[in-house]
Amino acid sequence: MxxxxxxxxxxxxxxxxxxxxxxxxxxxxxxxxxxxxxxxxxxxxxxxxxxxxxxxxxxxxxxxxxxxxxxxxxxxxxxxxxxxxxxxxxxxxxxxxxxxxxxxxxxxxRTGPETPGDFDIVIVGGGAAGIATAASTLRRNRDVKLAVIEPSDDHYYQPGWTMVGAGVFDAPFTHRREATLIPRGAEWIKVAVARFEPDANRVELADGRRIAYRVLVVCPGIKLDWDAIPGLAATLGRNGVTSNYRYDLAPYTNRLVRQFQGGTAIFSQPPMPIKCAGAPQKAMYLSCHRWEKTGILDAVDVQFHTAGAALFGVEAYIPALMDYVERYDIDLNFASQLVAIDGPARIATFEQRRGDDVTRVERHFDMIHVVPPQVAPDFIRSSPLSAPSGFVAVDEATLRHPAYPNIFSLGDACAAPNAKTAAAARKQAPVVAVNALAALAGKPPTADYDGYGSCPLTVESGKIVLAEFGYDGKLLPSFPSWLIDGTRPSRLSWLLKDTILPPVYWHGMLKGREWMVKPHPIDANG
The missing domain is CATH 3.90.190.10 (Protein tyrosine phosphatase superfamily)
Structure with missing residues (x-):
């Protein structure tokens, strides 16, 4: 040499x-x-x-x-x-x-002040994952020059929208101004990202600016593709068509369920991946429980149409869910995907697979709760960072990009095979914070992620099946079974969802307080 x-x-x-x-x-x-x-x-x-x-x-x-x-x-x-x-x-x-x-x-x-736009760490996305990672990073090192790129003025506690649809929370309870959540010491760049230039360590913004970084963290969330189902976008919020996947529509869910007097109620679930895979069922169970309490459940034909082949992806939780399917007399339709909707006529069209045969069937509805197909954001799918799935490619343990050692990803935009939930982002954020700081110092990752995600399945008002699991469906309970048996409905789990988790989100996760999610050191594996 x-x-x-x-x-x-x-x-x-x-x-x-x-x-x-x-x-x-x-x-x-x-x-x-x-x-x-x-x-x-x-x-x-x-x-x-x-x-x-x-x-x-x-x-x-x-x-x-x-x-x-x-x-x-x-x-x-x-x-x-x-x-x-x-x-x-x-x-x-x-x-x-x-x-x-x-x-x-x-x-x-080079002398004088730093070139404007140069940052040690740039975080793309100011949702749950981005703010939590920024806060965890700055709690460890206040001297890091860190920027959060996020175009929206609004920030939402999205796990709360199921409760809004059930009439438990008011919608404003789930909303904050983004400006109040940016951690002290971080710079907020309020513009969308247009594209990535990873070979030059830069991101290009929608306004043409290029922002340089030493370490990049990518977590802009997931795209809800409402237009993928013909007729859906035009009828949302009317004709009995609703979805708890939007802040402005969850109150309409509550109104529909409260005023319902009988007829056909359909709940749909698209192919994976989607954020919070249990949410389509949560809306259904909570609606059924309200109708049960008001004495009209026998007058309701409840149908669940899921593109999947099973009720839930982790088998241990299915028996408890099936108890409620039977209790509420829900008609389960597996491998049944919503492909079109006619709101004024109140007709939903499904493609149903039976072996190699695919047929289209039409179902009348009086109300329908729709979950849209979900894909990676366009600027991720078209970038050098994307995996074949369209999401950001990562090593599933370190959450580092396989080709760019100074790039990490987490949250819904990440291609790791974990459940896309706020609980997953809460566990991922400290791991990425530790590993991003290690990369900044020229060191390899020092923490790993076990795939943890949580889905509090609200099977009735006051009871929850607390599904907690990691990679390959491994059960990862946070509490001893004598306190909370996650495979069975629990009132204590409802208290967790209803009372404890919202302040944990706003005042813990988004402030970098890593309650019960301290990063796991890689060298501890041995």
Whole structure:
């Protein structure tokens, strides 16, 4: 290797290969910086391959790619930050070493205040996952320069919308102004993201600005695709068509159920993934319980149409749910997907699979609770960060992107195979905070996530089946079985949902208070 020493802290070299990394470590270097974009040369090993080789023997690695002849002030700022904060000595490389040397010289000459828009950590998304991660990060390190990119003025406690639809909560109880939730020390950039430039460590905003980062956290949520069902968008909020998946519609659910006097009530569930997979059933059970109490349940034909093949994805909770299906005399329709709706005519069309046969059936309704299909946001699906599913690709334990070691994702936009719930985001946020700070210091991830998610299945007013599980359906109860047996309906679980969880969300999770969700150290696995 042709290594040229610039000073006691920095050396530069031409392109290195994974097999060179042990010799680099033996020479005393503790950090490797790649200043070369991937794909410049067909024979060039990708940065991720060098990163993997470095991590395997304990070296830090950072990718700060620069196109030849196009080094900018932002690139110089990122290089200056890296050289100031990463463990030395540092070896930086590009095709010949010249680009790295020039960038180091630009970083050395750089004086005055930081370039506007340069951040240590940028978080895309100011929902539950984004605010919780920002708060957890800043509680650990107040000196981190952190930005939250979120275009909305409004923030919602979405798990509360089931309770709004049941008449338990008022809708405003679930709403706060976003400005009141941005953690102290974070900068709020109130613009949408247009696209990602991960090879340049930048995001482009809808207004054309480019924001540079050293570490990126992606958690913009999930897209509710109301237009995927023909006729649905035009009839929402009238003709007996409602959904607890929207703040303005949950009160309409409450009104429909309260005023219902009998007829056909349909509840639908689309194919996975969706946020809170139990929510379609929650609306149904709570509605049935109200009709039971008012004495009209016998006059209601309750139908549940789910695109799935089972009532719930974790078998341990199905027996308790089936007890309520039988109690409320619910007509279960599996592999039955809502594909069209005619609101004025009150006709819902379903595609039903029976083996290899697919047939369309029409069902009359007097009210229908619809859950829309859900997909990754467009700017995620079309980005270099996406997995085949369209969501952000991650290692399911560390929540780090497999190709970009300074990018993490969590929440509903993350491709990890966990349930998309607020409880999952609450558990993920401290893990990402710890691992993002480790990446900022040029270190590998130090915490892992077990897939935990929770779905409090409200089977009647006053009782909940508290489903808590992780990857592969492993049961992960938070409480001993003598206190709460999650596989059985419990009044204490209702108290948790009704009284305890809302303040835990607003005053715990969003403030970086990690009650019962402290990050699990990776080295504790052994």
């Amino acid at each position: 042709d290594i040229r020493t610039i000073d006691a802290r920095l050396s530069v070299s031409p392109q290195i290969r994974p097999e060179d990394v042990p010799a680099i470590a033996a020479a005393g270097y503790r950090t490797i910086i790649c200043n070369r974009p991937d794909g410049e040369d067909a024979a060039q090993p990708p940065a991720a391959a060098i990163a993997a080789a470095a991590e395997a023997i304990g070296l830090a690695f950072t990718h700060l790619p620069v196109v030849p002849g196009q080094a900018s002030d932002t690139d110089a700022a990122l290089m200056a930050n890296a050289l100031a904060n990463l463990l030395g000595p540092v070896l930086a490389y590009c095709r010949s070493g010249s680009r790295s040397e020039k960038l180091a010289a630009m970083a050395e000459r």
